[in-house]
Amino acid sequence: MASQSGLRTRKPYRRDETILAFAFIVPIIVIMGGLVFGPLVNTVVDSFYRIDPMQPGEPFIGLKNYTRLIADGDVQTSWANSAFYVVLAVVAETLIGLGMALLLNRVRLGRKWLLAIAVLPWCLPPVVNAIVWMWIYHPNYGLLNQVLMSLGVINEAVVWSNDRIGGLVMVTLVHVWRMAPLTAIILLAALQSVPGELYEAAKLDGAGPLRSFQQVTLPLISGGLAIALSQSTVFAFNLFDEAWIMGGASLGTRSVIIQTYLSAFQDLRFSYGMALSLLAMIASLLVSLIYVAKVSRDTRMG
Amino acid sequence: MSWKAVSNPILSIAKAFAVLLLVIWSLGPIYWAFATSVTPSNEIISKSLRLWPAHATLEHYAKLLGAASTAHGNEVQSVWPQFRAAMINSIVTSGLATIVTVAIAAFGAYAFVRLRFPGRNILFALVVATMAIPAYTVMIPLYRLMISLNLIDTYLGITLIYVSAFLPLALWLMRTVYEAMPLSLEEAAWLDGAGRLYTLVAIVLPLAAPGLIAAAILTFLNAWGQFIVPLVFSPTLASKSLTVLIPEFATRSNIDYGLMNAAGILAIIPPVALVIFLNRYLVSGLMAGAQK
Numbered sequence: 167m168a169s170q171s172g173l174r175t176r177k178p179y180r181r182d183e184t185i186l187a188f189a190f191i192v193p194i195i196v197i198m199g200g201l202v203f204g205p206l207v208n209t210v211v212d213s214f215y216r217i218d219p220m221q222p223g224e225p226f227i228g229l230k231n232y233t234r235l236i237a238d239g240d241v242q243t244s245w246a247n248s249a250f251y252v253v254l255a256v257v258a259e260t261l262i263g264l265g266m267a268l269l270l271n272r273v274r275l276g277r278k279w280l281l282a283i284a285v286l287p288w289c290l291p292p293v294v295n296a297i298v299w300m301w302i303y304h305p306n307y308g309l310l311n312q313v314l315m316s317l318g319v320i321n322e323a324v325v326w327s328n329d330r331i332g333g334l335v336m337v338t339l340v341h342v343w344r345m346a347p348l349t350a351i352i353l354l355a356a357l358q359s360v361p362g363e364l365y366e367a368a369k370l371d372g373a374g375p376l377r378s379f380q381q382v383t384l385p386l387i388s389g390g391l392a393i394a395l396s397q398s399t400v401f402a403f404n405l406f407d408e409a410w411i412m413g414g415a416s417l418g419t420r421s422v423i424i425q426t427y428l429s430a431f432q433d434l435r436f437s438y439g440m441a442l443s444l445l446a447m448i449a450s451l452l453v454s455l456i457y458v459a460k461v462s463r464d465t466r467m468g
Numbered sequence: 469m470s471w472k473a474v475s476n477p478i479l480s481i482a483k484a485f486a487v488l489l490l491v492i493w494s495l496g497p498i499y500w501a502f503a504t505s506v507t508p509s510n511e512i513i514s515k516s517l518r519l520w521p522a523h524a525t526l527e528h529y530a531k532l533l534g535a536a537s538t539a540h541g542n543e544v545q546s547v548w549p550q551f552r553a554a555m556i557n558s559i560v561t562s563g564l565a566t567i568v569t570v571a572i573a574a575f576g577a578y579a580f581v582r583l584r585f586p587g588r589n590i591l592f593a594l595v596v597a598t599m600a601i602p603a604y605t606v607m608i609p610l611y612r613l614m615i616s617l618n619l620i621d622t623y624l625g626i627t628l629i630y631v632s633a634f635l636p637l638a639l640w641l642m643r644t645v646y647e648a649m650p651l652s653l654e655e656a657a658w659l660d661g662a663g664r665l666y667t668l669v670a671i672v673l674p675l676a677a678p679g680l681i682a683a684a685i686l687t688f689l690n691a692w693g694q695f696i697v698p699l700v701f702s703p704t705l706a707s708k709s710l711t712v713l714i715p716e717f718a719t720r721s722n723i724d725y726g727l728m729n730a731a732g733i734l735a736i737i738p739p740v741a742l743v744i745f746l747n748r749y750l751v752s753g754l755m756a757g758a759q760k
Contacts, residue, residue: 179584186664187583190575194595194635197572201632202598205606205613212609269486280487282747283494285754289739290498291693293711294732298501301725309500312517323515343497348754355755404602407695411715423604423696430608431700440608447605454600 213441219434231441241442243417244425248403248446250334251341251421252453255402256395258342263349263394270350271357288347292340296411299340303327333418340408345401349394356390357383392461396454403450422446498736505529505730512726528730547717551731553705554713558735560623561698561709562691565630569638569687570680572631577642578668582654592643599636603629604696611700621706626698630691637690638683644756645679646672682753685742692738710735 216227235241266284273280287295302309305325314320327333360383368378384391406423413419415428423446430439504512505528507521532551579585580592610629611620619625649672657667673680698709705713714731717724743750 179586183583183664184585187579187585187588190579190583191591193572194576194639195591197628197632197635198595198598201610201613201628202601202606203594205609206601208609209606265486266490269483269490272483273487278747280490281751282743283491285747285751286494286498286740286743289689289693289743289750290736291695291711291739293693293695293715294501294735295497297714297728297732298497300723301504301729302497302500304725306515307513307725309517312515316517343493347494351751351754400600400602404604406604410695423602426604427696427700430611436608436612443602443605443608447601450602451600 209440209444212437213444215437217437219436231438234438235442235445240417241425244420244422247334247420248422251338251405252399252402254335254338255341255345256398258338259346259349259398260395262342262346264353266346266350267353267357270354284350285347287344290344292344292407293411295344296340296408300412303336330418333413337409337412337419341402341405345398349398352390352394352397353387356387360386388461392458395457399453399457400450403446501729502733504725505733507726509726528726531727532730532734550705550713554708554710557707558692558709561626561630561707562688564623564627565634565691566684566688568627569631569634570684572635573638573642573683574673574680577639578646578672581643581646595636596640603633607700614701621702621704623707626701626707629697629701630694634687634690638687641683641753641756642676642679645676649675678749678752681746682749682756685746685750686753689739689742
């Protein structure tokens with residue numbers, strides 16, 4: 167589309183058309199410029215200053231915010247927690263989402279309703295999800311322990327948040343419950359664009375279900391997979407709501423974004439928080455770029 | 469459809485089992501929240517598994533929606549005034565954000581698709597690229613900006629932040645909608661002497677209605693579920709949302725799970741209604757939004 171219109175744009179711009187277009191996009195320029203791009207530039211610049219409402223003056227301090235961040239033990243822990251969230255959430259969302267998408271693609275009867283049911287968790291406020299799951303995890307009266315005990319999987323109630331890994335897994339599971347449907351929808355859209363004849367051809371070649379999935383389905387949905395992986399990564403990097411409701415400020419479940427929030431709005435170290443939020447943004451962009459680059463290279467080779 | 473599995477009974481059973489698993493996974497927690505919300509307080513603290521309370525009750529909803537109530541013989545102050553204020557705040561900010569976002573996206577995306585003007589592609593790329601930037605990155609300078617503009621704890625401030633966060637997705641969605649529309653309809657109207665603005669409002673927008681609805685649903689759901697923006701920008705009930713108020717019902721010593729689940733169930737009524745009644749638009753919007 168872009169290249170098509172590119173060929174036609176040799177003609178000079180028409181004045182009335184340009185005026186109308188700018189009338190349409192002025193609100194976009196004002197809002198995005200004022201509330202996103204301006205603050206983004208601000209974040210970059212201010213991260214080299216000491217901006218701290220509790221201290222006088224706003225001196226230039228160069229990279230000091232960044233060097234302090236590297237040495238800060240709490241910040242290191244929050245990076246480790248976020249890395250845990252990202253790895254576990256991306257793997258789980260991709261597997262569960264792929265399973266849902268393959269299933270939805272094969273269901274014909276009542277598919278519309280099954281799709282609605284599958285998407286529902288994504289539509290709910292994450293805060294409510296976290297409260298509902300906290301209740302499910304409750305050691306004494308929670309559904310999880312009661313079901314596991316009545317099935318005989320465990321003999322006595324388990325306090326799931328007792329150790330650090332347990333707390334992190336609990337938060338991740340709530341996040342995965344909400345985000346897996348998005349992966350499923352993205353992959354379902356990709357699956358639906360795979361022409362059925364390719365499966366017929368694979369079958370004629372004697373390919374079983376697994377080989378036909380590997381050699382027909384997977385290469386053709388790799389574009390969708392790259393998008394799904396980047397989405398999952400960015401959202402898991404920005405995990406805040408679920409961890410905040412379930413763990414509050416506790417270090418065991420503190421994500422990088424919670425650390426940013428605490429630095430800025432509880433310790434009132436604004437520019438320190440800005441430097442951290444920039445690093446978090448760069449990290450999540452880099453990881454998603456890796457998927458896009460890797461998947462697009464694999465596809466070209468395959 | 470992939471390899472023909474319909475004739476294989478084992479695969480059919482496996483498929484039915486998978487469908488059941490999906491339904492339990494998605495609806496189970498919501499069902500459990502609902503069951504808890506109608507369970508009397510003394511039954512909630514029971515160690516045996518019970519999927520539906522022996523004596524269903526509306527006491528938790530009465531606490532939320534009613535006047536003063538009693539617990540253990542003591543009069544308890546009603547949370548209804550707070551709950552009502554937060555509910556109104558959530559409805560107003562999400563509704564305003566949806567209307568403003570969709571209106572701006574409807575006209576803006578049209579300009580990006582059909583009108584030629586200098587800087588068109590770079591501008592669109594810049595706006596869409598912000599989808600990859602987490603809103604949290606700009607929150608601290610935004611906070612200082614909102615303080616200097618006196619927009620902290622106001623509907624206008626919250627709405628503007630929501631619009632800036634959700635506009636890129638709506639623009640992206642509306643661009644794919646306009647791109648899929650045949651140009652011939654507009655050209656016919658122009659030949660009849662209709663102006664560009666008239667053509668857009670009278671011919672293009674009605675045809676784009678499904679796309680506009682999809683963009684509206686996605687924006688509303690995102691705004692309705694927002695937590696960190698109201699947490700930072702809505703310190704009081706002047707603009708505090710339900711998502712910020714509900715967790716405050718839990719005190720350090722005691723979490724009233726009956727009350728919290730009842731509040732949660734009330735808070736998910738709008739999203740659930742959207743999924744039930746407008747699911748078609750929601751799914752098509754998500755799919756269009758996902759294809760790049």
